[in-house]
Amino acid sequence: MNPVNLSPASLGITSSLILLCAALSLILSLQVHRALLIAAVRMVVQLLLVGFVLRLIFESSNVWLTLLAAAAMAAAASYEVGARQEYRLPRAWQLLTAGSAIVPSTLIVTVLALTTALRPSPWYDAREALPLAGILLGNVMNAVSLSLNSFFGMVRRERASIEARLALGEGRYVALQGAAVRSIRMALIPTINVMSAAGIITLPGIMTGQLLAGMDPIAAAKYQILLMFLIVGGNCLGAFAAVYVAIFRLTDKRERLRADRLESRAK
Amino acid sequence: MLLDVSGLTGLPGGPYHFTLAAGECVVISGASGIGKSLLLRMVADLDENHGDVSLHGVSRASMPAPHWRRQVIYNPAEPGWWAEQVRPHMRPAEAALALLPRLGLQEKLLDAPVSQLSTGERQRMALIRAVIREPRVLLLDEPSSALDEASTLRMEALLAQLTTTGMGLVVVTHNEAQARRIAHRRYVMTSGCLAEIIV
Numbered sequence: 001m002n003p004v005n006l007s008p009a010s011l012g013i014t015s016s017l018i019l020l021c022a023a024l025s026l027i028l029s030l031q032v033h034r035a036l037l038i039a040a041v042r043m044v045v046q047l048l049l050v051g052f053v054l055r056l057i058f059e060s061s062n063v064w065l066t067l068l069a070a071a072a073m074a075a076a077a078s079y080e081v082g083a084r085q086e087y088r089l090p091r092a093w094q095l096l097t098a099g100s101a102i103v104p105s106t107l108i109v110t111v112l113a114l115t116t117a118l119r120p121s122p123w124y125d126a127r128e129a130l131p132l133a134g135i136l137l138g139n140v141m142n143a144v145s146l147s148l149n150s151f152f153g154m155v156r157r158e159r160a161s162i163e164a165r166l167a168l169g170e171g172r173y174v175a176l177q178g179a180a181v182r183s184i185r186m187a188l189i190p191t192i193n194v195m196s197a198a199g200i201i202t203l204p205g206i207m208t209g210q211l212l213a214g215m216d217p218i219a220a221a222k223y224q225i226l227l228m229f230l231i232v233g234g235n236c237l238g239a240f241a242a243v244y245v246a247i248f249r250l251t252d253k254r255e256r257l258r259a260d261r262l263e264s265r266a267k
Numbered sequence: 268m269l270l271d272v273s274g275l276t277g278l279p280g281g282p283y284h285f286t287l288a289a290g291e292c293v294v295i296s297g298a299s300g301i302g303k304s305l306l307l308r309m310v311a312d313l314d315e316n317h318g319d320v321s322l323h324g325v326s327r328a329s330m331p332a333p334h335w336r337r338q339v340i341y342n343p344a345e346p347g348w349w350a351e352q353v354r355p356h357m358r359p360a361e362a363a364l365a366l367l368p369r370l371g372l373q374e375k376l377l378d379a380p381v382s383q384l385s386t387g388e389r390q391r392m393a394l395i396r397a398v399i400r401e402p403r404v405l406l407l408d409e410p411s412s413a414l415d416e417a418s419t420l421r422m423e424a425l426l427a428q429l430t431t432t433g434m435g436l437v438v439v440t441h442n443e444a445q446a447r448r449i450a451h452r453r454y455v456m457t458s459g460c461l462a463e464i465i466v
Binding site for chain 2: 158159160161162163164165166167168169170171178252254255256257
């Protein structure tokens with residue numbers, strides 16, 4: 001496998017596509033050229049920066065530096081979960097809820113993969129651990145964000161039916177079960193879609209990358225299958241944990257519904 | 268004493284005190300917005316509150332909240348429904364069958380979607396849903412607000428029969444004639460307290 005190394009000139013040529021889009025936007029007054037150019041510059045700077053940071057970490061092969069990078073990624077993912085919610089908990093609780101769903105589920109799945117399937121040496125080798133943790137964090141973040149968004153919305157909108165069950169003497173987990181089940185299911189639909197469509201409608205990104213970088217197609221497919229299993233596992237764990245932590249936070253010690261602990265972003 | 272409420276404070280104010288004997292029907296009235304529904308919700312421990320409430324001398328603080336709420340059921344004026352059809356809400360379903368005709372409801376309504384029932388039908392179904400769980404105390408919030416006169420009288424007859432089995436009822440109502448028909452004792456609620464009035 002010999003990695004492709006793109007020259008600055010070839011990147012420069014393809015960047016003309018962005019300029020072409022921007023020009024079209026100007027001519028047709030689509031009003032997107034500004035946002036497009038800013039996003040393109042951000043993307044280039046962010047990815048190059050990450051490249052340099054990763055090179056630094058890989059070369060130092062220091063466990064603590066690897067852990068620090070993983071922790072920073074997890075913190076960013078936990079923060080992003082609250083960014084586009086219709087309803088959410090106050091900032092500290094939102095971070096805590098998202099973090100306590102994202103971090104353990106990603107950690108379990110990543111460590112499982114590193115110690116059994118991938119087995120780099122040492123098993124925490126940054127070159128394998130960090131990209132893997134990144135892929136999983138991105139996916140688990142989506143699942144957690146979707147499940148919390150629908151769960152919080154349901155709790156606010158279906159307050160009467162949830163309280164009806166509480167008033168009849170049912171416990172919080174029974175009273176909120178309907179909303180929990182529907183939220184977890186909703187969060188997993190995109191994952192299941194991607195899994196069913198893999199290879200037929202799209203080639204997954206990692207597999208494409210490995211094919212382009214010269215890997216054998218069967219080996220790339222097997223690697224992608226492994227990743228899919230890990231992603232599905234992480235997403236299930238994440239969505240499940242998120243909803244159950246949320247149930248805990250949206251009820252109190254006397255098992256009352258505390259929808260008042262949610263704040264609306266509209267206000 | 269079946270139910271003993273003492274020093275109950277919360278969102279509507281307080282402290283509120285009242286008692287309810289087994290087989291007794293107590294009616295609470297008061298101006299709209301004074302917090303009568305909130306008072307019932309506090310007794311059922313559905314909203315944050317302070318104070319002591321006990322059943323047969325056993326404080327609710329000594330038991331898990333769901334255990335308390337199985338014995339002291341709050342039935343709101345506009346009940347919520349968690350399943351699509353009526354039947355899954357009825358537990359045990361056989362007990363509901365016996366009560367349907369007594370409230371003038373047809374058996375086939377059990378398999379109808381909740382959304383197809385009229386407001387009055389839903390109100391009566393919610394009462395049945397609570398009664399068949401056999402609570403010691405039933406807290407009824409405007410139980411006939413959506414009922415015509417004939418249905419109201421049927422419902423009152425059912426309430427009277429429930430008291431003969433020893434169930435205690437706390438009824439919030441705006442209907443003065445109804446209060447006179449069903450109350451054994453009456454309280455008037457203000458933001459500061461509950462005052463017992465002589466019937």
